[in-house]
Amino acid sequence: MPPPQQLPVSPRFSTSTPEEYIDSLLAFWTTSPLLQTLCGGIHILDFFTRDSESTDGPKDIYHTVFPADWISWFAAQSLDTVLDLFLRTPIDEFTTDVPETLKTYIREVREHMLQRGFVRREKSEQTIRAIGRGTERALNAGMKPKKIHEVENFAAYLDDLVRDVETDTDAGEYAISHVIDYGSGQAYLSRTVAKKYGHNVVGIESRTVNIDGAKSLDTLYDRIVQRKLKKQAHECADGECVDDHKVGSLQYVQTFISDGNIDVVVDAIPDIPGDSGSSTPKSLLLTSLHSCGNLVHHALSAFRNTPSVRAVALIGCCYNLLTEKRGASFKPPYLRNPHPRLVATATAGDPQGFPVSATLTERDTKLNITARSMACQAPANWTAATCADFFERHFYRALLQRIFIDRGLIDPLSTENEPIVIGSLKKGSFDSFPAYIAAAVKKLGWEDRITVTEEEATEYMRKFEHRKKELSVVWSLMAYSAGICESIIVADRWLFLREMGCKQAWVEAAFDHAESPRNFVIVGIR
Numbered sequence: 309m310p311p312p313q314q315l316p317v318s319p320r321f322s323t324s325t326p327e328e329y330i331d332s333l334l335a336f337w338t339t340s341p342l343l344q345t346l347c348g349g350i351h352i353l354d355f356f357t358r359d360s361e362s363t364d365g366p367k368d369i370y371h372t373v374f375p376a377d378w379i380s381w382f383a384a385q386s387l388d389t390v391l392d393l394f395l396r397t398p399i400d401e402f403t404t405d406v407p408e409t410l411k412t413y414i415r416e417v418r419e420h421m422l423q424r425g426f427v428r429r430e431k432s433e434q435t436i437r438a439i440g441r442g443t444e445r446a447l448n449a450g451m452k453p454k455k456i457h458e459v460e461n462f463a464a465y466l467d468d469l470v471r472d473v474e475t476d477t478d479a480g481e482y483a484i485s486h487v488i489d490y491g492s493g494q495a496y497l498s499r500t501v502a503k504k505y506g507h508n509v510v511g512i513e514s515r516t517v518n519i520d521g522a523k524s525l526d527t528l529y530d531r532i533v534q535r536k537l538k539k540q541a542h543e544c545a546d547g548e549c550v551d552d553h554k555v556g557s558l559q560y561v562q563t564f565i566s567d568g569n570i571d572v573v574v575d576a577i578p579d580i581p582g583d584s585g586s587s588t589p590k591s592l593l594l595t596s597l598h599s600c601g602n603l604v605h606h607a608l609s610a611f612r613n614t615p616s617v618r619a620v621a622l623i624g625c626c627y628n629l630l631t632e633k634r635g636a637s638f639k640p641p642y643l644r645n646p647h648p649r650l651v652a653t654a655t656a657g658d659p660q661g662f663p664v665s666a667t668l669t670e671r672d673t674k675l676n677i678t679a680r681s682m683a684c685q686a687p688a689n690w691t692a693a694t695c696a697d698f699f700e701r702h703f704y705r706a707l708l709q710r711i712f713i714d715r716g717l718i719d720p721l722s723t724e725n726e727p728i729v730i731g732s733l734k735k736g737s738f739d740s741f742p743a744y745i746a747a748a749v750k751k752l753g754w755e756d757r758i759t760v761t762e763e764e765a766t767e768y769m770r771k772f773e774h775r776k777k778e779l780s781v782v783w784s785l786m787a788y789s790a791g792i793c794e795s796i797i798v799a800d801r802w803l804f805l806r807e808m809g810c811k812q813a814w815v816e817a818a819f820d821h822a823e824s825p826r827n828f829v830i831v832g833i834r
Contacts, residue, residue: 309472310831314814315802320419326806330799333420334671337792342413345373346782346789348679352702355779356710356772357720370778377407382781390781391695394788395687414788421791422798424688424827426817428461446532447500450525454824455496461819462597463500465829466621470507470593473619473833482591484618485580486510488573490565490596490607495522497597498558499529506554512573514564522560566660568609570594574616595621598826601629604801605664611832612808619833620805623818625826627797628681631661634674665803673800675793682790683797686825697738699780704744705730706779707772711745715758728752741765798828805832 314326321329337343350369358368371379382390384405393406399415448456466487475483485508489498492511499522502509513519561576579587594617596607604624611620663673675683712718712728730748737747742765749758798815805813810832818829 309468310812310814311816315799316423316425316816316828318419318421318423326802330667330803333792333795333799334668334673336416336420337673337796340413340416342373343417343789343792346786347682347793348676350782350786351678352706352779352783352786353709355706355782356775357713370775370782373782375407375409378410381405381407381410382778387695387777387780388692391690391784394784395690417789417792420795422795422815422828424817424821426820426827428464446529446536447496447504449528449532450494451496457823458597458819459496459500462623462829463497463505465818466501466593466595467505467507469619469621469831470505473591473593482589482618484593485588485591486577486593488512488570488592488594488617490594490610490622491599491603492522492560493518494525495558495560496525497595498522499526502556502558503529503533505556507556509556509558510573510577511558511560512565512570513560513562516562519560519562526558565603565606565610568606568613570610570614570617574614590616591618592616593619593621597623598625599623600626602631602658602660604830605660605662608664608801608804609660617834619831621829621831622801623826623829624797624801625684627683627794628677630675630680630797631658632674632676633658633661633663633669634672662797663800665800666807667803668796668800673796675796679790679793680797682786683793684826685787685790686821687784687787689822689825695780699776699783701738702783703772703776703779704738704741705748707741707768708745708748710772711760711768712758717754717758741769794828798830801830805830808832810834 313322315329317324317326317329321332324332350373355369374382385393393402393410394414399411399418402411447459451459470484470487473484487498487501487507487509489495489501489509489511492498492513495511495513498509498511501507511519511522513522559576561573563570563572574590574592577590580590581587592614594607594611596604599607599622604622607620607622611617662675663669709718709728713720718728730751733744733747733751737744742760742762745760745765749755749760802813802815812831812833814831815828816831817827819827821827
C-alpha cells in the first residue's frame with residue numbers, strides 16, 4: 309500500500325531521499341528572511357499602524373516587506389492577476405515582466421511544499437463496490453457533504469491499510485484486530501469502518517455528549533438498515549433474503565489521552581478467543597480524522613508507548629492550537645512588542661509541543677502562532693467571491709485597529725497591550741464599515757470607551773481605501789507561503805515515526821484538497 313515516495317514531494321525532489329528534501333526545506337525556512345517575515349513575522353492588524361506617506365518615520369508593512377520592483381509590478385496588475393501568479397500560473401508561463409526575485413521566491417515555495425494530489429486507489433473502489441449495501445443514507449445521517457467526502461474516502465483508506473498489515477507470528481505481530489478511532493466525536497468514521505467495512509472499532513472520546521450522540525446515530529443506523537432488510541425480505545420470492553455482509557463491533561471508551569498512554573483503552577477491549585482456547589494478542593490500528601493541535605502528538609506517543617498498537621494513520625488539523633516545545637508561541641516582535649503574558653507562556657515551553665521529532669528539536673526549529681494559523685489557510689481553494697469577502701473583512705479589522713490606536717485605546721509601542729480578540733460577528737455586521745465598527749465595539753463591550761460616527765468611519769475608509777489592494781496582496785502571499793509551515797509540521801511527524809524505528813512510514817493525501825484542505829495522512833507500521 310505505501311506510495312512510491314515516502315513523502316509527497318515536488319518533481320524537484322523526486323530523486324532525492326526524504327532526508328535530503330527535509331534538509332532543503334529547513335534550509336529554506338531558516339535562510340529566507342522574507343519567508344520568515346511572511347510566516348509569522350507580521351500580522352494583518354499591524355497593516356495600518358504606520359502611514360505610507362511618512363518620510364521621517366519607519367515605513368509601513370507593505371514597503372518594509374517587499375522590494376521596490378515587486379511593489380511596482382503589483383501596482384501595475386489587477387489583484388486577480390497577482391493571485392493567479394501566486395497560486396495557479398505555471399512557472400514556465402510567467403510573463404517576462406515578473407521580477408526575477410519574485411519568480412524565484414514563488415518557485416522555491418512551490419517546490420518545497422508537500423504535494424496534495426489525491427488519487428483514490430483502484431482497490432478501494434473495488435472494495436466499495438463489493439461491500440456496498442445501499443446503506444449510505446444511514447451512515448451519512450448527520451453529516452455535511454465535506455464530512456461525507458472525508459469519511460467515505462478515509463474509511464476506504466483504512467480498510468485497505470488493515471488488509472495490508474500482515475500477520476507475522478514469528479515476530480510476535482498479528483493482523484489488525486481493532487481500529488481505534490482517537491477523538492471519535494459523533495463516530496461518523498467509526499460507524500462507517502465498523503458497519504460498512506466490517507472491522508472491529510473502538511471510539512475514544514472525552515466528552516459524554518459526543519458519545520451519547522454517537523449512540524443515538526448508531527440506533528438510527530440500525531433502524532434504517534432493519535427497515536431496508538424487511539423491505540428486501542418482502543420483495544424476495546421465498547420471503548427471505550440472505551445477507552452475508554460482515555458487520556464489525558463498535559464500542560466507546562470515554563477517556564482523554566494526554567500522556568501517551570492508552571492502556572485503559574486496551575484493557576476495555578474484550579479478549580479475542582484463539583484456536584487453542586487462549587486469547588489472541590490484540591493488534592491495533594490507531595487512527596484519527598482531523599485531530600486538533602497537539603492531539604496528533606499524543607497519538608504518536610501512544611503508538612510509541614503501547615506495543616499492541618501495530619500501526620497509526622493520523623490526519624491532523626488546527627495547527628494554530630499546537631504548542632511549541634521551545635516556546636515562541638507568540639508573534640516575534642518584528643513590528644510590535646509581545647505581551648508579557650505571552651512571553652511567560654512561551655518561555656515555559658511544552659514537552660508535548662512542536663516539534664516532536666528529535667531531528668527538528670536538535671535543530672531548534674520554531675514556528676509561532678501566526679505562522680501556524682496561516683498554515684490553516686487553503687489559498688488554492690480561493691474563489692473570486694471568497695477572496696472579495698475575506699479581503700473586505702481583513703480590511704475592516706485592520707482599519708478598526710488603526711482607529712483604536714488613534715483614539716488612544718492601544719499604544720503600538722507599549723508592552724502592556726492585551727490582545728484584542730473580537731471573534732465572530734453576524735454576516736450583517738460586514739454590510740458596511742460603520743456597521744462593522746458598531747458590531748465590533750458592542751462585542752468588545754466598549755460602548756462607553758469609544759464612539760465612531762458614520763462620517764468618521766467614512767473618512768477612514770476614504771483615507772485608506774487605496775491601500776486595500778496592498779493589504780490583500782500581503783495577506784495572499786502570507787497564506788501562500790504558509791504552506792511551507794504545514795510541510796514542516798507534517799515532515800516533523802513523519803520523522804518521529806522514522807526515529808522510533810517503524811518498518812514503514814509515509815505521508816500522502818487521503819482525500820481531495822478541494823473538498824478538505826487538511827488532507828495529509830501520516831502512516832506508520834511497526
